[in-house]
Amino acid sequence: AQTVTQSQPEMSVQEAETVTLSCTYDTSESDYYLFWYKQPPSRQMILVIRQEAYKQQNATENRFSVNFQKAAKSFSLKISDSQLGDAAMYFCAYRWNYGGSQGNLIFGKGTKLSVKP
Amino acid sequence: AAGVIQSPRHLIKEKRETATLKCYPIPRHDTVYWYQQGPGQDPQFLISFYEKMQSDKGSIPDRFSAQQFSDYHSELNMSSLELGDSALYFCASSLGGDTQYFGPGTRLTVL
Numbered sequence: 001a002q003t004v005t006q007s008q009p010e011m012s013v014q015e016a017e018t019v020t021l022s023c024t025y026d027t028s029e030s031d032y033y034l035f036w037y038k039q040p041p042s043r044q045m046i047l048v049i050r051q052e053a054y055k056q057q058n059a060t061e062n063r064f065s066v067n068f069q070k071a072a073k074s075f076s077l078k079i080s081d082s083q084l085g086d087a088a089m090y091f092c093a094y095r096w097n098y099g100g101s102q103g104n105l106i107f108g109k110g111t112k113l114s115v116k117p
Numbered sequence: 118a119a120g121v122i123q124s125p126r127h128l129i130k131e132k133r134e135t136a137t138l139k140c141y142p143i144p145r146h147d148t149v150y151w152y153q154q155g156p157g158q159d160p161q162f163l164i165s166f167y168e169k170m171q172s173d174k175g176s177i178p179d180r181f182s183a184q185q186f187s188d189y190h191s192e193l194n195m196s197s198l199e200l201g202d203s204a205l206y207f208c209a210s211s212l213g214g215d216t217q218y219f220g221p222g223t224r225l226t227v228l
Contacts, residue, residue, distance in 0.1 A: 032215060035216070043205055045160070045219035082217060091159060097214060104162035104173055105209075
């Protein structure tokens, strides 16, 4: 069974600084997707970034980037120039890509990020 | 850009009552997913539909049922509600097996 582990229940960062959130996963599959979702106090689930396992290049979206280490099954999220609006719960998620089927997301337990002014 | 619409946003029910949650996917998205998020927990997959057919089933209780209609909207029907069913219910949609985009959720409270 596939699992996703986020070992940091809570993290804190100073405004304008950089923070890295960790995520590891376990799978025997080679074709899959990884995601980071952000859930602010409004509880809306917002896609932050997505990575396709067969792509070696790390995904980047503005201030958000990932460090994808496929062999180590690691998928960390780096937030640069942290802003107060980045404060939220961050979930790492995995989806197996099998024959074009519509696989569901498997989430980690989440990391609560606080941003200090 | 259009997003996933869920209704109602909040719902309060008594134990043993029935609830129906509705989801309207992003236009042209053909796949709908339902997730349940309990307090302080990560979302758990319930069920999904592709082109109006059930495609995957997760930890959905037998008291719950769902379907996707010809206009691609989906409904989650929950009967014999229990206190433990109190949660945030998300609907997400995707085009095929691509990235899932979430709706704002329906907060269900069972008293």
